[in-house]
Amino acid sequence: MSTAGSRPTARPRPTGRDPRRPRTLPDPGPLLGAAVRAVLSLLVPVLLLCIVGWIASVRSTSSLAAVARVGADLWLLAHGADVAIVGGTLGVAPLGVTLLAGLSARRAVRMWLADQAESERPAPFGPALGMFTAAYGLLTLLVALVARSGVGAASPASALLGGCLVGGLGALAALWPLRPATPAAVPAWLAAAWRPAAAAVLGLAAVGSLVVAAALLHGRDDVLALHRALTPGLVGGALLTLAQALLLPTLAVWGVAWTSGTGFAVGTGTSVAPGGTSLDVLPTVPVLGALPAPGATPALAWAAVAAPVLVGALAQVLAARRGRRVEGLLHRCATALVQGALTGAGVALLSALASGALGHGRLGQVGPDALLTGAVVAGEVAAGAVLAVLLGRAWRAWRGAELVIDLPGAAAGAPGTPRKLLGDDRPTP
Known part of the structure; x- marks a missing residue:
């Protein structure tokens, strides 16, 4: 009830949202x-x-x-x-x-x-x-x-x-x-696999880039000859060079497929792999002049297949030193296997983007087989990671096996207290 000369207090309208609650x-x-x-x-x-x-x-x-x-x-x-x-x-x-x-x-x-x-x-x-x-x-x-x-x-x-x-x-x-914290329900050995997997994908990309750089250096005369044959002019030559530079990451993925041993195709029925090269008429793209000549390749080329294995081992070692350590040999091996699977999935995705058709007819199949390349890389990286885990355990065991002994109470601080010794460590008097 209001008195004369006073006004009733207006009630705030409901807005449907509490202004004191922060927006999520x-x-x-x-x-x-x-x-x-x-x-x-x-x-x-x-x-x-x-x-x-x-x-x-x-x-x-x-x-x-x-x-x-x-x-x-x-x-x-x-x-x-x-x-x-x-x-x-x-x-x-x-x-x-x-x-x-x-x-x-x-x-x-x-x-x-x-x-x-x-x-x-x-x-x-x-x-x-x-x-x-x-x-x-x-x-x-x-x-x-x-x-x-x-x-x-x-x-x-x-x-x-x-x-x-x-x-x-x-x-x-x-x-x-x-990013939110990893849920507690996710096992530690599973959560620890993404770091080495990401490192392995980056390492393989670097290896593929080195393969492309070596091929361009070896076939630079053919690349320059094809570029001159197109007579693109000054502006056209600059644009052509820029376009091929943007294509180099695609060629790096082809290089990853080559180091895995599966190789890639540049046309239907063709193959470029460590075991040999089979080519047909190529598109008039100067950078393709760096492809190896048709025929058998030296047996030493198969040594490139060791690159994914070494990358997987190195990624596992670096992740073990910088990340959270996974306890237990079986758990560390499981992390290595998941690392290989994730790396293979990443390489398969990149291979799917870097492959397809470039027209019709003989150019209907260009690039690596995504599923095959991903599966092979997954096995190679997992093998390297498991090998790194086993060699690391053997190295630690060789440097000093763990011994658990019971020291007297005067030395250990309490009767029957177990004390762990590593290598040539001696109990303190």
Whole structure:
């Protein structure tokens, strides 16, 4: 009841959310903006490079819209999308562009994290990762739908899946410091496998890069001859060199397949492996001049198969020194086996992106067999990791076997207290 001259106090309206409770979900708007920024930061330069090449080509009769669609298809191809062209399909991803796309996604998410920290807003790991991945995948699908034409059309399903994969991995790299703790239900030996597996994938990529560098050095005369035969001109030569540089990570994956012993194909019925090389007519790409000559290879080439084994052993040793030690020989061997399986899965994924078709006919099969290469690499890396575990145990046993003895109470501090001695250690008096 109110008196004259006084007003009743207005009650606050219910808003449906307690203002004192902190928000657990981020605002999707900034994350969508981050995804748009990640897409445009690479798509626009790719389109501009294609337009520059079109301007420099005096013999081109294509329209500007057609050239822009070619640039969009190249960007989509880097995201694992199969692009259907007249009479065939393009399915080999230029992994250099894929790597740049992942770095663009990582940079965009890190900028979003900086904005969240400055505004004191939450940045939960799972919701942020899911929102950005979904937004990036949908934008990739939108580009695929807009760029479709009668000359080239990217598969919408593969564009969506590839966009989620590339964008998700880039966002995961940025959000990794915010990841939640490993659930207690996950065994320690299982949780300890991802570090050596990631190190093994990076090590194999480095080995594949060394193989490509050695091949380019050995076949540099053929590469230069093919480049001159194309007469690309100054601007065209620069663009051709840049395009082949972006293709080098794809060739590095081929190098990983070569060191595994499975090899790769450059056309239907062809094979490039340590056991020998069988080639047909190759596409006019200068970097392919570094491929070995057809015929049998020296028996010493089979020594390259030891590289995945050594990489697996080295990754296991480094992880054991830097990470949390797994107790028990059987558990350490189980970690080594899981390491091999995860490494094989990573190599299989990279091989799937680096293989496919480059048109029709004899170029319908290019690159390594993803499943075969992944399975073989998994076995080789697991063998190297298990060997490292067993040799490490033998080394420690040789340096000093553990002895458990009972010392008198005056020496051990309490009667019957067991004391562990290593090697030549002596009980203190």
